[in-house]
Amino acid sequence: MSTNPQEQFVKTLNPQTFELNGLDKAAESFYIPFFYFFENVFDDTNFMSTGLLKDSLFQVLREFPHLAGVLQNDESGALKIVVNPTNLNTPEFKETHSNKHFDEVKLADYSQYMLPKKANTTDAYLRGGPGKADKLVSINVIRFKDNSGVVMFISIAHVVMDATSYNWFVSRWAETCKHMFCGDAEAETPQRTLCNSRLELQKYIPAKNTPLGSIVDHSFIQGGARSKLISRLSHRSRAALFNFVIRASGTENHCYFITHQKLEEHREAAMLAASAKVKLSHNDIVMALIGIAVSQSLEPKKPKNALSKAIHLIKRKVVNVLFPKPTEFELGMAVDIRPRFDGIRTMGYCGGGAVEQRTLIPRNRMEGTVTANMVSKIASNVRLMTNSVDERYVASYIRAIVAEPDAMFRPLIYGAPPPAKMIVSNHTRLGQYQVDFGWGVPRWVSPLDLTAPNLCFVLPAPPPQDGIMVHIAMPGKIHMRMQKQTFWAEAARLIH
Template identity: 25%
Template sequence: MEEYVNSIKSQIIPLSVIDTQGSFSNIPFVFFYENKENSDDFMPSEKLHNSFFRTMQCFPVFAGRINSTGIGNVSVVVDANDINTPEYIEDTSNIPFSRLKDAGFNWSAWPKGVATAGPMTCAGVDGEIKLINVHVIRLKNNSGLLIYLSIPHYILDGEGHMEVMRRWCQIYRLMDSGRLSAVDELPVYTFDRAILQQNLSDKRSPVDSMTYKTFTESSYLSEWFAWISPKLRGYILSKAIELQHTEAHLFHVSNKSFASLRELLRSYIPDIDTVSVNQLLLSLATKTLAQSQMVADGRTFDDGVVADDALLPVAVIFETREQLGIENTKYIGNVLMPKITTPSMKKLETPTNAESLASTLSTFNDTVNNIGPPLVASHIEMVSNRPSCFTRPITRFVRSKTAMSFVYDVMPDMYVADFGNGRPEWVSPIQPFRANAVLLLTSHDTTDGVDVFMTAFPKVMKEVLRNEFWTSIAKIIY
């Protein structure tokens, strides 16, 4: 710990609007490791702790505090004399690893209190917003352990989250083999947000109308929400999430299911093999949630309650490292770009069959097929000129119980997080989350399909689980 403290240098890291537009939530995942050899020396506590804080030397940003100076201008301030020490907690549990494994790692089987930070970015018990939270729980008779790792979206995105985990695993293995000095040979990360502006395309393409409207039209609520402190904003959002009582489930869509879906659609979309699994899931999940909301409201798709011109806001969120040309730079920050589209609610609510799903796929074509460097440059330019605009999407969406968010790109492979005893037996998000969100995850069997994390209000989720088309394609894990 002393070495870590001495390594921290005072600095200010200005955050971009690309960071703040996702700043409301944390990125929390839990990694499960089994002691397959029944070793007394399985992932020893001291080595895990020491390797973690050696890893933190590679990420000095986590020693800082979120500081807001004016509406929308946010930075991480690292003060070497007043470090915001990363939270690292280790506990034990009387639950054996076998019980978790037999339960399929269902959330209901987990030890109590795994998540020490929750789904939204807010202050902890010490009154500070920690920029990284780790909770290690060693299971009964050292049969295994789980590692909860949560990082605020202020600091990084899903790729950055996994980069932290990968580096921790690397350093642990080097420490375990007596080659800790080799850490200095590992690639160095950059946290300089100027890299985004430096890599913008010289060309521009128009931002679609709904995205432009969402980010440029302010309201008293959005401006107030941007003006208040990060701690107060986090507190309000965390309480709002609690009141939602959101229900979440994890599903698996196999390669076989994707193949059957393509065959079903082929007569309507001859080039269906060129349509990505991401777009297939975007279309199917959006229709399923819309239909489930309709049934939960006691409506039918042809009862005339919903106007013909009613629209359903969907924020489709894209990872843009490739478009910016920075995929090999070891940049730690956010590069997520939302496109907000509004498909017809009535069309989404029609029963899912080959014809209606093909129609939904075509609706999303423009959304997913025009993510090039000129559009990314236009989006970054648009939000950078309006620092307070980062609160406008959430204050607009919060007024709609049907508005959805869909993270388009599959999260990086989390099963590569190997501390030297093999890949994790399971990796999972935490259960509490905001409603109407869909996140795509690498499957446990990394060669077969995609796992889908979906959230909804309880009455809506009840109908999702009854939706015949969805459940024929997506098999529930828990």
């Protein structure tokens, strides 16, 4: 009998089809790509053993068999994953070597510029062409000089799981690897309750939609020719278009550190300044601070010199005729539906479980000196947006995505014109720094740079730091202006 985990995994498979739903379809074109930086603190010669990492991966795939399937569209446009044991879409697993020492990476604050070329085995977008299925899982183990450390690039197709499910998968893989590393028998690996069935999820989605005219309308932007065209493109053509937009917009990635103490100071001041009693979270405050900082950085400051002022005024008038100044700023966010449904909360659902909600804020409310009152108003808007995601909202969202295939692309194209928008994905509760494959937790975790313009990931800061890391992708000139703002400089420290 074979003891090879990959062969054992294949033997456990039966032909099966996983039907996907609207929550999955909303993320059809994208990957969730992250880097995990591990340091070989104890000079272990067997540090992050490739064989053990690979064996434990195939062990845990038994609980996620659809990750070895092929993504397909049927004639109606519905998505499904087909698992065929005789023709598997086996996860990609590579190993790359770097001539740099891990200490150099640490000194550079874990900047991705320190990684080898093609360290990321996927970019942010699916791009499979005719006869070539997109890998649903792609992994690259990057080893540093003198066995000083390892970076793991882990990319999973967003269509099969959201960020919460992604972190459950990585944590489960790490847990399995650690038990194998310690020599534990398979039976000793803790059992977890996980659910991949979309039919189980559907049982808890109500039949009634949210009434028209409610806050739900803010997320269901009207479509047009551009979104319909993009929805008809192949994954390969869509990826090429998105990557062109990133390059053309001059998008840059920068990371900022904000302490929990600073967030708490802003939160308490904002709640005191509120006209009515309101309970705000750190996420509400982060969204408000980011929105204000970006909105105030869209246009250059007026020069003080009289001649420069005149030239600046003429240039602005010409630009405003060609490209009207946006009057609203759009804040969007991914909202996890699991806590909003009793049954889903406890089932360990590992598919797509997030919806997008957005709010449009008049930019004149975000201008001038940043006060507690300003932060309070924007944060309260975010709180209202979050609270509006109820059972009916989720039902409406799923049906809209299924009925109108271009709906998932509308927030990228319509609404407030870029760059007067920011979509924020908050990962601070997902336990990235608890992932332990047997050699300790990561020193640093970060999303792939340049995933999309006007996109922000909020992650926990690595221990022992007490705070959050804010990764923002937007045009470089806006980053430069934002970094010069007094209020942002007081709240956030630039990492790289």
